[in-house]
Amino acid sequence: MSSFAIALLDRLPAPVAVVTETGSIEYRNNAFEESFGGNAATWLNQAARAVAGERGWLQGFFLTGGDEQTTMDTDISGRVYRIDKIMNVDGEARSVALRFEDVTAQREAEQAKSDFTSMIVHDLRGPLSGIQGTLEFVLSQEGSKIDSMYLDLLTEAQRESERMMNLINELLDFSKIESGNFVIDPEPVRVEGILKRAVRSLQSVAQRDDIFLLSAHPRDIPQISGSLEKLTQAIINLISNSLKFTPKKGLISVGAQVVRDSDQHPETIVVTITDSGMGIKSGEIEQIWEKYKQTKNKSLRGGGGTGLGLYIVRQIVQAHGGRISVASVEGVGTSMVVTLPVKRAAA
Ligand SMILES: Nc1ncnc2c1ncn2[C@@H]1O[C@H](COP(=O)(O)OP(=O)(O)OP(=O)(O)O)[C@@H](O)[C@H]1O
Ligand SMILES: [Mg+2]
Numbered sequence: 001m002s003s004f005a006i007a008l009l010d011r012l013p014a015p016v017a018v019v020t021e022t023g024s025i026e027y028r029n030n031a032f033e034e035s036f037g038g039n040a041a042t043w044l045n046q047a048a049r050a051v052a053g054e055r056g057w058l059q060g061f062f063l064t065g066g067d068e069q070t071t072m073d074t075d076i077s078g079r080v081y082r083i084d085k086i087m088n089v090d091g092e093a094r095s096v097a098l099r100f101e102d103v104t105a106q107r108e109a110e111q112a113k114s115d116f117t118s119m120i121v122h123d124l125r126g127p128l129s130g131i132q133g134t135l136e137f138v139l140s141q142e143g144s145k146i147d148s149m150y151l152d153l154l155t156e157a158q159r160e161s162e163r164m165m166n167l168i169n170e171l172l173d174f175s176k177i178e179s180g181n182f183v184i185d186p187e188p189v190r191v192e193g194i195l196k197r198a199v200r201s202l203q204s205v206a207q208r209d210d211i212f213l214l215s216a217h218p219r220d221i222p223q224i225s226g227s228l229e230k231l232t233q234a235i236i237n238l239i240s241n242s243l244k245f246t247p248k249k250g251l252i253s254v255g256a257q258v259v260r261d262s263d264q265h266p267e268t269i270v271v272t273i274t275d276s277g278m279g280i281k282s283g284e285i286e287q288i289w290e291k292y293k294q295t296k297n298k299s300l301r302g303g304g305g306t307g308l309g310l311y312i313v314r315q316i317v318q319a320h321g322g323r324i325s326v327a328s329v330e331g332v333g334t335s336m337v338v339t340l341p342v343k344r345a346a347a
Contacts, residue, residue, distance in 0.1 A: 001027065001089060015100040016086065019044060020093045021062050032100065043076055061085050061096045079104045114179040121171045128168065132161050167306065169233075174291070174308050177315050184227040184319050191221045191269050191340070194228065195254055198235040202243065209301060210248040213239070217256035222266040222342050226320045231340075234316040237309045238273040238336045244299040245334070246277035258342075271338040279330040288326065289314050 001018065006027065009016050015032035017025050023045040032040065044058070060069030071084045079102055086097040135158045138146070146154070176182040199215045206213035235254070242252045252275045259268045280288065284295040294307040317324045321341045328334040 001091070009097075016097060017044070017100070018089050018095050018097045019058065020095045021059070023058055026089075026091070026093075026095055035100070035102075039077070061098070062094060073103070073107070080107045111179060114175050118172060118175040118179070118181075121168055121175060124168050125165070125172075128161060128165055132158070132165065135161065170306065170308050170312060173312050173315075177312065182315060182319065184230055184316075186225040186227065188223045189226050189228045189231065190223055191256055191271065192217060192219075194232050194235055195256060195271070197232050198239055199254055201236060202239050205243060206252065209243060211243060211246055211250045211252060213243075213252045213254075215254040218258060221256055221258055221269060224269060224320070224340055224342050226340070227316075230316045231320065234313045234338070235271065235273070237313050238338075241309060241336075242273060242275035242277060242334065244301055244305070245297055246275045247300055250276045252276075266342045269340045269342060271340070272335055273338075274333060274335040276333045279332050279334055280326070280328040281330050282328075285326060285328060 009027075009029045012029055013031055015035045016029045017032050017040070018027040019025055025041055025044060028036075028040065036043075060072065063069065069085070071082065074081050074083055082101045082103045084099045084101070086099055089095045089097055135154060138144075139151075139154055139158060173182065195215050195217060199213060203213060239252060239254065246252060252273070255272050255274070257270045257272075258266050259270060261267045278297055278300075280295055280297065287293045288295060288310050290307075291311040292307040293311075294305065299305065314324050317338055317340070323339045325337050326334065327337070
């Protein structure tokens, strides 16, 4: 590094160190010295070495070809640091200049906020299921003397409370994802069962909206390991999107296929949800996975949604080791493709 660069870094208030791939410190500025002192060399070295079979986090900064990490959070002796790569430094050894920022307080505040959100959202569910139960009871009374006007109003109330329950469940999942508490309890699940449940639960909505909803799949889909509840929720979410953005007389098809390897072992299950809806503009397609992001598409059925749906769906699919992608042509339709791995039974 030039003496000019060193003079500059020495004056920087943020801790900066130039570190080699193996964790030796080639340079540290004054702020770094003040923050970490003599211990720094020890933990950087530890960090550089493989931890519990995984690559040491430092390695991420040395990957190339678009895979390299430019920022990460790391726990160092009980505190959380956000580490940013400022630049690659050319010298005898490969090294990078890293800036360290203590974000412990910030992360704790985020955690507290998200714990609070999950608590509130969770507590909202109790009274709402009470309301739903009551409505259901009133509406299920055979030969009731309820005036047809009140019947319509009660049915509307039931539909709205259903929407609110979905929203609450979505927010609950979201806050779990954000706080890192989103885990699935894997059990053997049948994909046919998931598709059947999802399609059945939305069939009446499809009929009401005059949309043809069908599912087709081979009979011998192997079981996978995952959460029946979460996967069903993900598929329901995808079909609901199709229902929102497909006009009357449209078609939504839900299909599954088994992809086998050369030994005929089932390797992956590909689930597709295809609609003849309005499609997504190519310029907007990347953003649909982001939280709170919606495109300019207007829902055809009211109920704007939050834009969390696909973000959560992707997290669910990824938690199962799978992937999700989209293909869409504006004015023609959209196809969501979910790939789930079938784990080979241990020999
Ligand atoms: N099948 C589809 N056809 C057309 N546009 C779609 C389709 N699926 C998703 N989109 C677009 O992607 C956006 C994001 O979808 P996402 O499910 O995340 O949010 P949302 O449906 O708007 O709200 P939420 O699911 O939280 O109720 C939608 O607002 C819509 O613009
Ligand atoms: Mg949605």
